[in-house]
Amino acid sequence: MPNSIVSLQHVEKWYGNNHVVKDMNLEIQEGEFLTLLGPSGCGKTTTLRMIAGFEDASSGSILVQGERVEDKEPFQRDVNTVFQNYSLFPHMTVFDNVAYGPTIRKMPKEEIREKVMEMLALVQMDGYEKRKPDALSGGQKQRVAIARALINNPRVLLLDEPLGALDLKLRKQMQVELKRLQKKLGITFVYVTHDQEEAMTMSDRIAVMRNGVIDQLGSPVEVYERPRTKFVADFIGESNVIDGTVESVDGQTIVVKTAGGTVTTVGEGFAAGDPICLSIRPEFLEVSKTPVAGFDMPARIKDFIYAGSVVRTSIDLVGGQEIKLSRFEMDSSLSEGEAVYVWWDPAKSVAIHVEKAAEEVAE
Amino acid sequence: MTANAPALKKKRHNRMPMLAQAGPVSIWMILFVTIPMLFIIYISFMSRGTFGGVEYTPTTESYATLMDATYFKVILKSLEVALITTGACLLLGYPFAYYIARKPPEVASKLITLLMIPFWTNSLMRLNAWMLLFQTNGPVNNFLQAIGLTEAPITFIYTPGLVLLGLITNFLPFAVLPMYSSIEKLQKSLLEASADLGATPRTTFLKVTLPLTFPGIFSAIILTFIPALGTYTVTDMLGGGKVLYIGNIIKNQFGAIRNWPLGAALSVLLLVITALLIFLYTRFAKIDDLEVL
Ligand SMILES: Nc1ncnc2c1ncn2[C@@H]1O[C@H](COP(=O)(O)OP(=O)(O)O)[C@@H](O)[C@H]1O
Ligand SMILES: [Mg+2]
Numbered sequence: 001m002p003n004s005i006v007s008l009q010h011v012e013k014w015y016g017n018n019h020v021v022k023d024m025n026l027e028i029q030e031g032e033f034l035t036l037l038g039p040s041g042c043g044k045t046t047t048l049r050m051i052a053g054f055e056d057a058s059s060g061s062i063l064v065q066g067e068r069v070e071d072k073e074p075f076q077r078d079v080n081t082v083f084q085n086y087s088l089f090p091h092m093t094v095f096d097n098v099a100y101g102p103t104i105r106k107m108p109k110e111e112i113r114e115k116v117m118e119m120l121a122l123v124q125m126d127g128y129e130k131r132k133p134d135a136l137s138g139g140q141k142q143r144v145a146i147a148r149a150l151i152n153n154p155r156v157l158l159l160d161e162p163l164g165a166l167d168l169k170l171r172k173q174m175q176v177e178l179k180r181l182q183k184k185l186g187i188t189f190v191y192v193t194h195d196q197e198e199a200m201t202m203s204d205r206i207a208v209m210r211n212g213v214i215d216q217l218g219s220p221v222e223v224y225e226r227p228r229t230k231f232v233a234d235f236i237g238e239s240n241v242i243d244g245t246v247e248s249v250d251g252q253t254i255v256v257k258t259a260g261g262t263v264t265t266v267g268e269g270f271a272a273g274d275p276i277c278l279s280i281r282p283e284f285l286e287v288s289k290t291p292v293a294g295f296d297m298p299a300r301i302k303d304f305i306y307a308g309s310v311v312r313t314s315i316d317l318v319g320g321q322e323i324k325l326s327r328f329e330m331d332s333s334l335s336e337g338e339a340v341y342v343w344w345d346p347a348k349s350v351a352i353h354v355e356k357a358a359e360e361v362a363e
Numbered sequence: 364m365t366a367n368a369p370a371l372k373k374k375r376h377n378r379m380p381m382l383a384q385a386g387p388v389s390i391w392m393i394l395f396v397t398i399p400m401l402f403i404i405y406i407s408f409m410s411r412g413t414f415g416g417v418e419y420t421p422t423t424e425s426y427a428t429l430m431d432a433t434y435f436k437v438i439l440k441s442l443e444v445a446l447i448t449t450g451a452c453l454l455l456g457y458p459f460a461y462y463i464a465r466k467p468p469e470v471a472s473k474l475i476t477l478l479m480i481p482f483w484t485n486s487l488m489r490l491n492a493w494m495l496l497f498q499t500n501g502p503v504n505n506f507l508q509a510i511g512l513t514e515a516p517i518t519f520i521y522t523p524g525l526v527l528l529g530l531i532t533n534f535l536p537f538a539v540l541p542m543y544s545s546i547e548k549l550q551k552s553l554l555e556a557s558a559d560l561g562a563t564p565r566t567t568f569l570k571v572t573l574p575l576t577f578p579g580i581f582s583a584i585i586l587t588f589i590p591a592l593g594t595y596t597v598t599d600m601l602g603g604g605k606v607l608y609i610g611n612i613i614k615n616q617f618g619a620i621r622n623w624p625l626g627a628a629l630s631v632l633l634l635v636i637t638a639l640l641i642f643l644y645t646r647f648a649k650i651d652d653l654e655v656l
Contacts, residue, residue, distance in 0.1 A: 052559060080559055081556070083552050087552040090575070100570075101561055104560065104562050149559075152561065
């Protein structure tokens, strides 16, 4: 891989008997914004800390710019980290915090001053250089932490849930700013978050992690539109995930029997009898008052919920599963408790191999 | 500078209810600390009674006596010994405190208990134990002779070296505890951030660990230097009273010699030194950090 700036090869991490990272393989491209996304405890931080050098991998190798880094201490690695809790030095001013890296590398004083000012301007913190971290808000601390890392011209910047402690509005604003900054500087960002919306907004590629394994690696559009596992379908955005069994196959057309009824949809590589899982986004779900060809899924409207710009409709399927439909406008012809027929454009649903997903995890 | 002003103001606001709550404590402090202290200061400006005790005619005679070469030498000697004791306690105590602080909490609390056991035993017993260990036919001399390091027994008893050893071991726990509490509070991620920015472990220690644990170091200084300056049990027993220190003199003036005003003047000197140290501390460290004291 000539272009990958960070490369994880068969990386494993054990904490005692706890297998935290399992045979991870990941090629991070120069200049990309890559996000490790997954629920809390899935091993994101551990992965990042192994790249930074704060943790040793139990086995496998990590390469930065084609060089193995196992034997390099954190201070010898050409990567910098932005910590979740900011970790600014409380006894130093903003200026001294940002100047920390260059001072250690014995850069001339005048040059340091110039660079610090440039960095503070970049993160819009000019004028705050004499303050102590105590006298800054969360968002301001985060900007300083970013400046303190970026001043070292790292090839790779590692960010561990850097916006996790900020309120929603500030977080949205910082997401945009960080993304712009990354584009402008062309530095590779490896970003950790458990917030799928954040990952979708900022990333070039997302590695969706579960239990120490990357379930799927792809662009935000790919993981949203083509989830490869049930977990990804569930975790990324909202989705209706319906379990079933393939009844018959005719080319790409498959008939799936579920607890809520039988549907005809499309899927590749299935054989009759295979367990299957269908993922259909709420915005693609349709209801009709009369049966639709290919779908035998009678249901009942449960209720409507107005959520800002969209209306969410809950629908009860036969067998008890509740699914969701969302629209920008309410369909006034429907009423609560009404009997309807559920259907969707077969091209809009994703058929997921259940056993295959299980195999991927075990691999 | 202006940026800090609101923060300071806020702190002062928070302090008011705390002072109010401290009411009973203040009464206690006034009764048992302030009044005796004022009394000592008062006595130090009085005359010595003919048969000991105090004659209530004001004079600065006691303070003039302190300037006397003999007493001045004692004061200097005491300062020197207290300084060496404090230095040794810091140098020995800091790595130890660091070591404990980096252990898991269960292990750390056990180590702290071990450290405190000598402190809970009677100090006379402890000092006698040192005497037994180091006497002419004691285990230390026997051991040194057995491994052939020395032919004849070495005299340890009543030497300045043994006094120092006694002082250092006596005050080490007081140095370790505040430093431990400071180091334990130090966030590990700050050390990681320092390494991440390219600092070697040595640089990280000098630029991050040391400044951030300074409150603990200063508390350790106060907790060892001041008692070491005033002690008399250790110096009396292990030094055999051969060399006099401030503490011995204070004890003698209040005791055998019965020159209370001079003893009081010496006590006031100790008080002034203590106050000076605490003043320096509050100037250089934030008031909030005093909590470790
Ligand atoms: N230092 C450690 N010692 C033991 N277990 C750890 C340590 N750090 C993390 N773990 C465990 O490893 C797993 C993954 O943790 P982490 O990488 O922090 O997850 P994430 O960042 O995705 O929330 C968790 O089960 C956690 O308890
Ligand atoms: Mg984490």
